[in-house]
Amino acid sequence: xxxxxxxxxxxxxxxxxxxxxxxxxxxxxxxxxxxxxxxxxxxxxxxxxxxxxxxxxxxxxxxxxxxxxxxxxxxxxxxxxxxxxxxxxxxxxxxxxxxxxxxxxxxxxxxxxxxxxxxxxxxxxxxxxxxxxxxxxxxxxxxxxxxxxxxxxxxx
Amino acid sequence: xxxxxxxxxxxxxxxxxxxxxxxxxxxxxxxxxxxxxxxxxxxxxxxxxxxxxxxxxxxxxxxxxxxxxxxxxxxxxxxxxxxxxxxxxxxxxxxxxxxxxxxxxxxxxxxxxxxxxxxxxxxxxxxxxxxxxxxxxxxxxxxxxxxxxxxxxxxx
DNA sequence: CTCTTATTGATAATGATTGTCATTAAATCA
DNA sequence: TGATTTAATGACAATCATTATCAATAAGAG
Numbered sequence: 001x002x003x004x005x006x007x008x009x010x011x012x013x014x015x016x017x018x019x020x021x022x023x024x025x026x027x028x029x030x031x032x033x034x035x036x037x038x039x040x041x042x043x044x045x046x047x048x049x050x051x052x053x054x055x056x057x058x059x060x061x062x063x064x065x066x067x068x069x070x071x072x073x074x075x076x077x078x079x080x081x082x083x084x085x086x087x088x089x090x091x092x093x094x095x096x097x098x099x100x101x102x103x104x105x106x107x108x109x110x111x112x113x114x115x116x117x118x119x120x121x122x123x124x125x126x127x128x129x130x131x132x133x134x135x136x137x138x139x140x141x142x143x144x145x146x147x148x149x150x151x152x153x154x155x156x
Numbered sequence: 157x158x159x160x161x162x163x164x165x166x167x168x169x170x171x172x173x174x175x176x177x178x179x180x181x182x183x184x185x186x187x188x189x190x191x192x193x194x195x196x197x198x199x200x201x202x203x204x205x206x207x208x209x210x211x212x213x214x215x216x217x218x219x220x221x222x223x224x225x226x227x228x229x230x231x232x233x234x235x236x237x238x239x240x241x242x243x244x245x246x247x248x249x250x251x252x253x254x255x256x257x258x259x260x261x262x263x264x265x266x267x268x269x270x271x272x273x274x275x276x277x278x279x280x281x282x283x284x285x286x287x288x289x290x291x292x293x294x295x296x297x298x299x300x301x302x303x304x305x306x307x308x309x310x311x312x
Numbered sequence: 313c314t315c316t317t318a319t320t321g322a323t324a325a326t327g328a329t330t331g332t333c334a335t336t337a338a339a340t341c342a
Numbered sequence: 343t344g345a346t347t348t349a350a351t352g353a354c355a356a357t358c359a360t361t362a363t364c365a366a367t368a369a370g371a372g
Contacts, residue, residue: 024338024349046328060352065329085241085359086328102282105289113281118274122296125269126258130301133261138294140278145286180318180369202359216321221360241328242359313372320367329357336351342344 018076031057032067033091041108042080042088042101080139104144106151113140174232187213188223189247197264198236198244198257236295260300262307269296 017033019025035051043051049064059067068089071077078090080101093099093112098119102111118138126134143151173189175181191207199207205220215223224245227233234246236257249255249268254275258267274294282290299307 022349026338026350028351044328062330062353063351066350081237081239081241083237084328085237085243087241102285102287104287111285115277115281118277121271121274122294125271126296126298129258129267130304131258131260131296131298132301132304134296134298136294136296138278138292140282140287140290140292142282142287142290145288148286148288178318182319182369184320200359218322218361219320222319240359315372316370318367318369321365323363325362326360328359331356332354334352336349338349339347341346 018071018074020070020074023070027057028059028063029067029070031055031059032064033071036071036077036089036091039090041110042078042082042090042103043108044086044088048089081137083141100138100140102140102142104147105141106143106147109144109146174227174230176226176230179226183213184215184219185223185226187211187215188220189227192227192233192245192247195246197266198234198238198246198259199264200242200244204245237293239297256294256296258296258298260303261297262299262303265300265302 017025017030031052032048035048035055035057038055039051045065045068046061048068049059049061052059052064068077068079068087072079072089076092078092078101080088080103082088088108090110097114099112099114100118102113104110115138122136122138123134126132173181173186187208188204191204191211191213194211195207201221201224202217204224205215205217208215208220224233224235224243228235228245232248234248234257236244236259238244244264246266253270255268255270256274258269260266271294278292278294279290282288
């Protein structure tokens with residue numbers, strides 16, 4: 001039942017889905033990619049599941065998880081863990097290489113930032129201690145100006 | 157049953173437990189603090205629970221969680237999330253102020269590092285974007301020289 | 313010693329994520 | 343184009359870390 005509305009795919013035609021070798025192109029993955037294209041901030045898998053559903057596409061939660069993981073492993077989307085350890089996903093911005101995020105704790109508004117000096121510093125520190133196979137996490141959280149303004153006005 | 161071995165507390169007498177106002181000093185919390193004193197690397201709550209038990213102290217997993225949280229909220233111990241989002245705890249090292257961690261993915265060996273330049277950079281970036289109430293995560297993961305050596309020798 | 317209440321422990325509940333497995337449908341091939 | 347292969351899906355169970363519940367216990371104050 002729920003026959004997915006006679007073939008009228010709500011998936012935007014422009015949405016590009018990158019596939020690894022041996023992978024297949026499905027409408028479910030396209031639906032997730034499209035939903036991701038519409039939002040600017042980091043969202044949990046559950047939230048993305050809701051967004052996909054609200055667009056009229058029918059994709060199971062399991063598949064949303066799998067699609068997000070597949071995309072993330074290719075580097076097609078960004079992942080970060082919030083302070084609760086929950087994974088948040090977002091389509092990659094303009095910066096293709098290694099970058100970090102400045103995320104608003106209130107609304108999720110995100111800015112991608114680069115810091116070559118920081119990259120160098122982390123590698124230097126690690127190498128100096130004899131560490132190899134190095135990676136690092138660096139995310140900045142705060143309250144964006146828009147939310148700060150709202151908070152001052154609202155007085156809840 | 158299991159009467160906790162006639163009062164002979166296995167908790168090292170030297171172990172200091174910091175208390176917030178209104179808090180009480182219990183043998184359970186002391187046991188967790190003592191276990192923490194014996195290890196140098198970041199461990200999960202479950203692991204610390206095992207360590208406490210192996211020392212002969214009987215503390216429920218729930219209480220271990222609560223103790224760790226209490227200590228962490230006072231800044232008595234360090235917490236970080238590994239890539240799975242699991243919380244890892246460790247007694248504070250010598251550096252009392254704000255610092256970061258260089259952690260071995262294999263054995264948990266940890267080095268505390270400071271980077272005033274990085275602190276400044278994160279704040280500058282965030283302020284420049286209009287963010288306030290800023291904090292950040294920065295942890296470096298890698299394989300320590302000891303584990304790298306072992307891996308080369310072992311060939312499992 | 314008594315009283316107040318923070319703390320504990322046993323256990324259930326939560327919530328995100330992963331595993332299972334039969335079914336479906338891309339991509340390939342004849 | 344129809345048959346074949348197997349990646350992908352979906353419904354649902356299972357994990358696993360962490361938190362909530364709540365009655366019983368025990369610090370610390372009086």
